[in-house]
Amino acid sequence: MHKERTVYIIGHKNPDTDSICSAIAYAELKNRLKEGNFAAKRAGEINNETKFVLEYFDVADPGFLGHVGTQVRDITIKSTPSISRELSLKKAWNTMRDLGDATMPVVQDGKLEGIISVKDIATANMDVYETHILAMSHTKYTNILDTIDGKMIIGAEDDIVTKGKILIGAANPDLLESYIEEGDIVITGNRFESQLCCIEMKAGCIVVCMGAPISKTIQKLAIENNCKIISTPHDTYMTARLMSQSTPVGYFMRKEGLIAFHKDDFISDIKTVLSKIRHRDFPVLDQDGNYCGMLSRRSLLDMEKKKIILVDHNEKTQAVDGIDEAEIIEIIDHHRLGSLETTMPVYFRNQPVGCTATIIYGMYRENGVEITPKVAGLLCSAILSDTLMFRSPTCTEKDREAAEAVAKIAGIDIQEYAEKMFRAGSSLGDKAPQEIFYQDFKKFSGSGLTFGVGQISSLDQEELSQLRTKIALYMESIKGSCDVLFFLLTNILTESSELVFVGDKAKDIVDAAFCGTAEENWIYLPGMVSRKKQFVPKILNGIQQVL
CATH class of the missing domain: 3.10.310.20 (DHHA2 domain)
Known part of the structure; x- marks a missing residue:
């Protein structure tokens, strides 16, 4: 189910009491009108006066939002599952095929270790001619068994290949003796002499193809000489072809110079990287550095900007950082018209009153929404602050009427409360x-x-x-x-x-x-x-x- 995006209601930088209180009160109104999901935010630090107001009416700090540009977290992050570095190339390939993904993250304890792609697997299959590849990559026998559909007849499945090469024991025993070395993995058929030769030459493992029976004598000698025996239903050709696919992805994965993004990264900051690096998908990390999904280049085409409602300002220089990258959908203000431009038509309400909160009060009344005591206290505080308790020349009769109405709802005496609020805000001795x-x-x-x-x-x-x-x-x-x-x-x-x-x-x-x-x-x-x-x-x- 698609999660409804939050619309942020935010005032100007260096916010005053009107900027904070109007944002909170307007978010409350919009949510009660069920017009979407709205949250009040602040673009700067709260001053002493506003702190007093919020504490007095037991209202939570709206939370800081310093930049409203589109972030990675705002884009659809694919929940591509991670794989372990021990997983075989074959299993990784099958997982990619089933999921339709060309890139898989390799993760250990939540942390990104590397990336394996279809190209990496193709390169491993086509360009690697090293017969010692299983030993070089420290492949587990469990990987080999899984890849060739094998069964361990003699030996421990959890052991790791640490030396030897892969070879096919198709020659006669006399010739085999000349190129089998200690620790080698020999693929052979139902040939007693060849199997015996492998054991005598201290091979590390014998892979018997076509599900051929293995004599008790060979099994006994294998145990005595610490030689593993695996049985596979595949023929010699298929077994040899599959064997290298049992190597762990950790050996072939890319782990140097990885390009990963954090959920908090801004798209404007990573566009240069995206334009230069032509990967289809990029891993995304959370604030703790844990892997949390993949960012698809295609998802950028459907990128949604943050939706913003501005209160108590309409000047670009006063707006929160990144405003050019956001979608402004409303502006509620009482100042002169400024320099802010929008890409789309917006609901713009600008009235010649002394305080934005007076406009918000009017919108509550227009919509028939009852004002709670807490919201009333915020609205009254904002009006008293912006009009300097009706002393400012910006103060209008509408401001006075609104303040008196919400003061009754909040249960406060305007004169007494205003003096407390102003004294709290004018305590400057301890400030730089x-x-x-x-x-x-x-x-x-x-x-x-x-x-x-x-x-x-x-x-x-x-x-x-x-x-x-x-x-x-x-x-x-x-x-x-x-x-x-x-x-x-x-x-x-x-x-x-x-x-x-x-x-x-x-x-x-x-x-x-x-x-x-x-x-x-x-x-x-x-x-x-x-x-x-x-x-x-x-x-x-x-x-x-x-x-």
């Missing part, structure tokens, strides 16, 4: 500048220039002021990552921000955007709390003036 900078960071582009904007919100102005210098130093160390970098240190209580900036044209852009004279690397911006509605539009305008 790098962690703070990327906690809520997004990239944008305009007029051919790429700029990054980070933001941190706090209720403690002293904490923000102390942080400004550390952030400025860190930004200097990474200023090559974008043309210009900005960071907003936002005071929720005073509804203002201190803006730190670095980059060749950063000061000119800031001066043009805010009609003022900034300090060397920072400026105080009263009334500035929203990156989306206030800051980015002004910066885009400043860039146009400067460039």
Whole structure:
């Protein structure tokens, strides 16, 4: 039965509370509508505020998904059974014929040891003229018995051939004496003299063909001289032809320079190998290096991309890695239209509200789906976070109405809960500048220039002021990552921000955007709390003036 593929719902990199909570709430809605199998994921580390929210409402971390490109695990992996290195060439050939496979993996204790192909077996049969091949390959007598349909009359079946060559004892005894050596395997018929000669010359094994009877005398002498006797129903020609097919595949398998893929490998990374190596099948290993199946070149033709729903963003620079290799089927957002392109039409819902969670709340109501207390708590948290408890200019009446409605369902007091949430998120003392900078960071582009904007919100102005210098130093160390970098240190209580900036044209852009004279690397911006509605539009305008 075909397993239904999971659709991943994921927010932007460096996710905030809205990005995480909206993904979880929307996955819950889609699953309850029975539209498929949906799972919320995150594209970055969860910040302190979001951790508080998830713990407060006892909701599990959605799990990290750092790349959405198609992986080997997303393609049909053939469950080709493995074989042992001790298996005979004949049995391996029969297995391949029955399964219709041209390649078989050789596995020991779950680990891939080598590969045997039809070509390898053909080469062994056609190109090997070495009469000592059974000794060289340490063939077990059980393999010989199985291959020639033989029965061990004298000797131990589990023994291994370690010396001697294969020869046919068709000559008279006088001539046989001249070329039988100790340990040889001699194929003969119902000839007492020839059998006796083999024993006297210390042959390792006598193979008696056509099921001919073996005298008690020969059997007794064989035991005394440690010579094995095998009886086979085949004639001399067929026995000699089959004998070399009893060699173990481990002797002929390819074990150097094996091309194997892991389930987590991305198709984009292995395409070069696939184009250069013309094998039909490649072994696949799991994360522990254990063999788990074969990847057929043909299966790449039917490759399905990962299906993705984006929430809280529609900018390619903010999207999870590998987004170009995935199939975007929906976008739910409340930001400006960005640079993201899709190959197929998608369901795109973009509303001018302060939070994606407000849109998700509306979709629950439109579909008549009851909101559980946990989901209500997540939605309320997201709205309070994105609107700075209704202080942000992005906040609309719809946001306020949605937050008040879900707060009742979740059983929380907005004022009291918001203060707890913001204080949990603004605890910055134990964090490194790098962690703070990327906690809520997004990239944008305009007029051919790429700029990054980070933001941190706090209720403690002293904490923000102390942080400004550390952030400025860190930004200097990474200023090559974008043309210009900005960071907003936002005071929720005073509804203002201190803006730190670095980059060749950063000061000119800031001066043009805010009609003022900034300090060397920072400026105080009263009334500035929203990156989306206030800051980015002004910066885009400043860039146009400067460039």
